Amino acid sequence: MLINGETSLEEALGVIAQARESIQSLDILLDNPIHPNFRERLVTRFESLQKSGPKNESDRVFQQKARALILFFDHIFGVNDLLETPLE
Numbered sequence: 001m002l003i004n005g006e007t008s009l010e011e012a013l014g015v016i017a018q019a020r021e022s023i024q025s026l027d028i029l030l031d032n033p034i035h036p037n038f039r040e041r042l043v044t045r046f047e048s049l050q051k052s053g054p055k056n057e058s059d060r061v062f063q064q065k066a067r068a069l070i071l072f073f074d075h076i077f078g079v080n081d082l083l084e085t086p087l088e
Contacts (some may be wrong), residue, residue: 022069029062
């Protein structure tokens with residue numbers, strides 16, 4: 001943790017940059033936003049694909065990247081409430 005000195009500022013900035021790159025790569029794959037909230041668009045599409053299954057390569061790529069980002073936020077930032085059913 002940055003505050004108590006366990007993580008350097010340089011390491012923290014690297015983690016933030018990694019998260020930002022992942023978000024940007026997924027944002028490109030999301031439909032044109034009716035709702036500008038990235039989190040809502042991400043979760044809606046991800047959960048829809050989990051129920052119906054990917055229909056094409058673009059869906060598979062999105063699902064893989066979204067899963068990686070969701071797990072990243074859970075493990076690195078402790079954000080584990082993005083989905084109704086947590087990933088394992």
